[in-house]
Amino acid sequence: MEHHADLIVLGAGQSGLATAALATRHGFGRTLVLEAADQPGGSWPHYYDSLTLFSPARYSSLPGLRFPGDGDRYPARDEVVDYLRVYARRLDADIRTSTTVTSVLPRDGAWVVRADDGAEFTARAVVAATGAFRSPYTPAVPGGEEFAGQSLHAAAYRSPEPFTGRRVVVVGGGNSAVQIAAELGAVARTTLATRRPIGWMRQRPLGRDVHWWFRRTGFDIAPLGRLLRKAPVSVLDDGRYREALDAHGVERREMFARLTPDGVVWADGTEEPVDTVVWATGYRLTHPYLNGSGVLDTDGRPRHRGGIATVRGLGFVGIEFQRGFSSNTLRGVGRDAAHVLSRLSRSRRLVGRPADARSGGRPRGRGGPRR
Template identity: 50%
Template sequence: MSAEHFDVPAIGSGRSGLAAARGLLGEGLRPVIPEASGRAAGSWPGTTAVPLVSPARYGSLPGMPFGGDPDRYPRRDEVAAYLLRYAERLDVDIRIHSRVAAVRADREGFTLDLEGGGHLDARAVVTATGGFGRPSRPALPGIGTFADTLLHVSEYRAPQVYAGWRVVVVGAGNSAVQVAVELAEVSRVGLAGRAPVRWFPRRPLGQDLHFWLTATGLDAAPLGRFQSRPAAMAVIDDGRYRAALAAGRPERRPCSPESTAQPSPGATRARRKWT
């Protein structure tokens, strides 16, 4: 099968891929977006269904405002719908169900091999696949013999589904805390993590955190190169989540890295875990 020729493919139709494609169009180039899923919103439709930690005003892509109250914190479905609208307005070739299996360099540029056959030749390639497509599922002790259902946080949709359940949420970052607090309204919930939850104010000095990150340039600073290990994630909070944990909704359940405790054989079917 002969290859199609493009100036620059942008792999993935999430926020980065769509923004990159618009920038390439502005430079007079002919981009194409191969997208593994069945719609032009990247992995956003399958991410955790909790409010974003950044206001809507910081979720806009070039040329199209997010819409609505710019200071609200939109949920996942709003972001996915926005990306679909953006893709419709973007005059670029988006190929859904086109997963890139390999990228090969040659003298003329690059060749992208697509799963199921097909090839794209290009002068350059933009990789915009992000980190949501393959959620991390750690090999926790006891998973192989756990009698009930274990879910990744990306599969969480709404708390009402788990009303009356006993739930353990594993983690201490924003997603874990947000999900645990929501679930605690309808379920018995424990929040388990190796380290205490670290808090960061959502609106220091009266402005959203992202305002200060943008104003100071820290949002674009290459700070990672100076870190010997990944920075511990702090939970961005306006006080609500911290108050909920202090009140035991959810209940904090510290655990150690050496813990090898396994679920008891008689564990109720109404127990689920998120990792």
């Protein structure tokens, strides 16, 4: 059975919910949100138990609903999950959970979205907001297939207790790697392995949270994506994590050269037994359901500009550095969602209009713009 909507949003995490919240404002009628999990919330319920935001509550809100409580505190994972589920209940949108999308393909000027249970949905506009959490990235390391110890990505890590008394190496130099290593250090002999020294950034320079400065200076929305992708990772810290690493004897070492069946060979050639390697090495954005749509390049990356796909009627929200530094954050996805919806709405209105009307009355002859 086919179901039709004005707009279909894929994913009910922060990006999908922000998009659904703004849809009516941009002229869309019925909005359908499809979510693979059994509840809204995206990746947040699956992060490790102790995760806390590095942005204060006042800078962690989606459009139309303030994050509750003291604006200067740093919310915990479960608070974010609760906030997103309250947000979802307030939306004027049809949210269908336990619906895994398998394909999104163009047909007769619209998009056909199919789910794994055989359901089929159509819309003139689709926004992909599924995020990257389901595609954790683990780099290939010499000897990786030989290692007989436990190897897990941070996506599968929950709490330190199961690692009590073990020898653990955490790989990565970002916020998650530091936070995980700091708490593992309390129960296990832990080392943080990175390719370069950790770039610490003060949480409250000159008495103001760094996110206040980001907004005040315009850095949050500056179109610096290409530069930021190549910039070294910085770790925001008010002092607690650096102190915890020191207190628990967690040392930082140069990334190991290879894995062995029993452990690692460090960059200086020394070999050491290791029980567990935790890879806090990020994620790679993938959209397998868009195979065959014409919007993915040969490496599977979406072709888009600021979230507007190269194929009419399709947009993206929640891509890191999509339009600025804050794009893939609670505080930034609303801005990107509004931009994408505005462009999709305009494109939808232009469909069916005569060519001379779409071009402002200018004939598109031999001297006109090339397509």
